[in-house]
Amino acid sequence: MSGDYPHLHPSARAWADEDAPSRVRRIRTDRWIGYARAQAALAAIEDVLSFPKRTRMPNLLLVGPTNNGKTMIVEKFRRSHPPIAAVDAEDGIARVPVLKMQMPAGPDERRFFGAILDELGMDHWPKERVAAQQNLAVRLMRTADVRVLVIDELHNVLSGPVLQQRRLLNLLRWLGNELQIPLVGVGTAEALRAIRSDDQLANRFEPVALPLWDEDEAYRRLLSTLEALLPLRKPSGLAQPALAGKIFALSEGVLGEIVSIVTRAAAVAVTSGAEAISPRLIEKTGFISPTGRRRVAV
Ligand SMILES: Nc1ncnc2c1ncn2[C@@H]1O[C@H](COP(=O)(O)OP(=O)(O)OP(=O)(O)O)[C@@H](O)[C@H]1O
Ligand SMILES: [Mg+2]
Structure with missing residues (x-):
């Protein structure tokens, strides 16, 4: 499958045609976002x-x-x-x-x-x-x-x-x-x-x-930037209220958690063939919020 992928940053467009394993590898690689x-x-x-x-x-x-x-x-x-x-x-x-x-x-x-x-x-x-x-x-x-x-x-x-x-x-x-x-x-x-x-x-x-994130315009911009850099073939609309809200609640405003939720979901989006992140797909990743993890640990 080949397309223009206008939802992606120009640097990520060529990746979208790669096979699933190499796209998952790219998704899991650290990237710098200059928020x-x-x-x-x-x-x-x-x-x-x-x-x-x-x-x-x-x-x-x-x-x-x-x-x-x-x-x-x-x-x-x-x-x-x-x-x-x-x-x-x-x-x-x-x-x-x-x-x-x-x-x-x-x-x-x-x-x-x-x-x-x-x-x-x-x-x-x-x-x-x-x-x-x-x-x-x-x-x-x-x-x-x-x-x-x-x-x-x-x-x-x-x-x-x-x-x-x-x-x-x-x-x-x-x-x-x-x-x-x-x-x-x-x-x-x-x-x-x-x-x-x-x-x-x-x-x-x-x-x-460098405080915790708020659910504000800067947060939505971060999600949009992240979405544009992950080589999924379909747009997810991460900054839309339903997805942004769900990711925010799970992340508790911690940047590393936000990135981790989105990249885990993106990897599932590739391997499952869904090619876009949805609230249901985030649930499927079984992500546990930082507070939840601490509770599990004791
Ligand atoms: N500028 C950025 N662009 C993209 N992802 C980022 C950025 N900064 C942080 N992240 C994501 O957040 C994770 C945590 O970042 P980092 O290791 O810098 O946190 P930290 O504040 O140093 O944490 P600690 O206090 O535990 O050492 C990174 O592994 C990466 O996934
Ligand atoms: Mg550190």
């Missing part, structure tokens, strides 16, 4: 990146509930500032403009600098002495000309004892000052709580919120 809040968050991160070095660098905290698109945003940011390999650099020195790490669980200085050294591609580093690790990490970050340090899962700071939390928060402040680079923290409301527990950090971090 308004994501674009605003990206612009805010770009803005701190372009700041000239000064003693007090601006920091950001991207904060929102779990599964709501935070990591996707910082990954997108990193992709737009890719590393430059040593062989491609004029002076033969590799550059890592955006260094993204995850705050380790039960973090201490050793794990923290270990995570940085891992990201810089160091396989072996002095395991015994924290001071040596710290010196090496800072030296390598300078050499690689790191311009912004992104720390995902920042709320993990709170998983250690209080004294340890203080030490790590002090360390963050010290690192930003020492390198004179902005820090971009990423995490849940707990991360915001961690930052706010330290007065000096609190006034250095500007929160950028």
